[in-house]
Amino acid sequence: MTERPASDEQLLRAHAAGDPDAFAELVRRHRDRLWSVALRTLGDREEAADAVQDALLSAHRAAGRFRGDSAVTTWLHRIVVNACLDRVRRRQAHPTVPLPDGTRYPDQDTTGVPGREPAAPPVDHDTALVVREALAQLPIEQRAALVLVDLQGYSVAEVAEILGVAEGTVKSRCARGRTRLAVLLGHLRPPTGDLAHGNQPEGRSVTSQSAQATQEGGR
Amino acid sequence: MSSRHEVDLDLLADYIGGALDGTPQQATVERLIADDPAWARAYAETSAAMDAVRADLNALGADRDRMPADVVDRLAAALTPVPHDEGARVVPLAARRQRWVRRLAPVAVAASLLISVGVGAAVLRPDGAREDAGGAGFTGGSGEVVENPAPAMGAPGAADAEGGKPGTRGGAGSPGAFSERDAAAAPPIIATGTDYTRGTLSQLTAAVINARAKAPAPPGAPGASTRVPQQLQRLTDPAALSACLAAITGTRATRAGSVQLVDLARFEGSPAVVVLLTDAVWVSGPACGLPGPDTRFSTQGG
Numbered sequence: 001m002t003e004r005p006a007s008d009e010q011l012l013r014a015h016a017a018g019d020p021d022a023f024a025e026l027v028r029r030h031r032d033r034l035w036s037v038a039l040r041t042l043g044d045r046e047e048a049a050d051a052v053q054d055a056l057l058s059a060h061r062a063a064g065r066f067r068g069d070s071a072v073t074t075w076l077h078r079i080v081v082n083a084c085l086d087r088v089r090r091r092q093a094h095p096t097v098p099l100p101d102g103t104r105y106p107d108q109d110t111t112g113v114p115g116r117e118p119a120a121p122p123v124d125h126d127t128a129l130v131v132r133e134a135l136a137q138l139p140i141e142q143r144a145a146l147v148l149v150d151l152q153g154y155s156v157a158e159v160a161e162i163l164g165v166a167e168g169t170v171k172s173r174c175a176r177g178r179t180r181l182a183v184l185l186g187h188l189r190p191p192t193g194d195l196a197h198g199n200q201p202e203g204r205s206v207t208s209q210s211a212q213a214t215q216e217g218g219r
Numbered sequence: 220m221s222s223r224h225e226v227d228l229d230l231l232a233d234y235i236g237g238a239l240d241g242t243p244q245q246a247t248v249e250r251l252i253a254d255d256p257a258w259a260r261a262y263a264e265t266s267a268a269m270d271a272v273r274a275d276l277n278a279l280g281a282d283r284d285r286m287p288a289d290v291v292d293r294l295a296a297a298l299t300p301v302p303h304d305e306g307a308r309v310v311p312l313a314a315r316r317q318r319w320v321r322r323l324a325p326v327a328v329a330a331s332l333l334i335s336v337g338v339g340a341a342v343l344r345p346d347g348a349r350e351d352a353g354g355a356g357f358t359g360g361s362g363e364v365v366e367n368p369a370p371a372m373g374a375p376g377a378a379d380a381e382g383g384k385p386g387t388r389g390g391a392g393s394p395g396a397f398s399e400r401d402a403a404a405a406p407p408i409i410a411t412g413t414d415y416t417r418g419t420l421s422q423l424t425a426a427v428i429n430a431r432a433k434a435p436a437p438p439g440a441p442g443a444s445t446r447v448p449q450q451l452q453r454l455t456d457p458a459a460l461s462a463c464l465a466a467i468t469g470t471r472a473t474r475a476g477s478v479q480l481v482d483l484a485r486f487e488g489s490p491a492v493v494v495l496l497t498d499a500v501w502v503s504g505p506a507c508g509l510p511g512p513d514t515r516f517s518t519q520g521g
Contacts, residue, residue, distance in 0.1 A: 171238035
């Protein structure tokens with residue numbers, strides 16, 4: 001029996017070198033956090049399971065191409081988040097009708113996950129449920145940033161690396177997402193316009209878009 | 220008192236969130252907050268509201284999610300058969316021929332098992348005698364057949380991390396290799412045990428089906444064939460399944476290569492052959508191929 005490498009990178013290298021158990025150990029270490037990111041980002045248990053599986057299969061195959069430019073956990077998160085973003089974008093490009101039998105969205109009591117499209121305002125006072133539903137209404141870019149920063153506790157710099165964007169962009173997405181959530185959760189009076197609808201992830205005015213452009217170009 | 224400049228909530232959020240630090244807009248917003256009561260009020264309210272939201276999100280994040288046991292199992296099953304060499308393992312032809320015999324006697328259609336099925340004129344050849352008719356989804360050239368236990372995975376997002384295009388089908392370049400058309404005519408056959416509905420079919424893709432597929436059981440082990448409903452056992456015979464697929468594709472007047480994946484599963488509670496085509500999902504009953512397609516449902520309304 002071979003001795004288990006200690007670090008994530010050693011495990012990944014061992015996997016690439018043919019160790020049949022190394023990747024499973026790597027997954028065991030990080031699966032809960034990756035799952036949490038996918039679940040919170042997608043808001044749907046089955047979608048999250050599919051995304052995590054697809055992502056980890058990709059990582060499994062691509063291990064030999066890992067260059068070590070970032071931490072293994074950052075690399076894994078990047079693949080999972082990208083899988084989630086791709087799923088949401090595909091869903092938006094090819095919308096499907098809600099399922100009549102509800103099999104796609106398991107019972108909330110057992111999964112802790114609300115349906116993607118709540119048909120009515122929450123009837124109970126479960127704060128977590130209300131927050132999850134509000135989070136699900138955000139544009140996906142803002143949601144992903146907030147999940148990583150405010151829910152998972154990653155630094156802005158780490159999230160910028162995971163998402164492949166500038167730190168200023170992460171800050172902007174988080175700040176605008178928090179503002180939208182503030183309106184949705186009743187912490188802030190609704191402004192005029194469509195802020196609460198969340199259809200424009202990067203801003204809704206010429207002024208703010210130019211600010212965004214400044215951040216993107218200047219960092 | 221009216222505001223000289225309408226409050227731009229996005230810009231204000233950017234300022235509060237630190238996104239404008241070091242940019243010309245930072246000073247602009249600072250001036251607006253200092254000089255304009257509406258901006259000052261909005262700044263105070265928004266700052267407090269964002270703090271409240273952050274607290275809500277932190278509380279939500281403190282409720283740690285653990286990957287559910289069934290997802291852990293599914294993930295382990297999906298990863299176990301995938302070797303490290305880009306998800307494909309090379310199987311010598313001779314060994315593969317022997318394995319065909321083992322797997323197909325008496326019956327073993329396992330999840331993620333690629334079976335060579337030629338659609339239309341092509342015929343399943345478990346003895347491997349006609350490899351160019353679609354022996355497996357991949358070829359490594361030089362007479363080697365490459366078998367991929369996780370076929371057609373979309374690998375969404377992975378390209379960004381890997382700098383490549385994972386999930387794309389490789390192979391087909393060397394003499395004797397399958398052409399793209401042949402590869403397309405060799406759909407993987409799986410048995411996920413899923414009970415599909417009209418709703419879930421509309422979302423079906425090869426990646427989705429594969430994601431639901433359980434680990435392939437070793438030849439002869441319990442579990443592989445038991446996932447194939449009893450009424451569909453007939454269709455585990457390559458000739459029967461080939462006739463079924465030919466009936467389906469013949470009905471649709473489509474070319475042979477349109478079959479992407481076959482799941483011997485259930486539909487609305489009844490045993491059904493669920494066929495993923497390039498542009499639709501087709502559901503046939505146990506009588507598929509005798510001689511018609513025994514159509515139960517199609518996402519194209521067939």
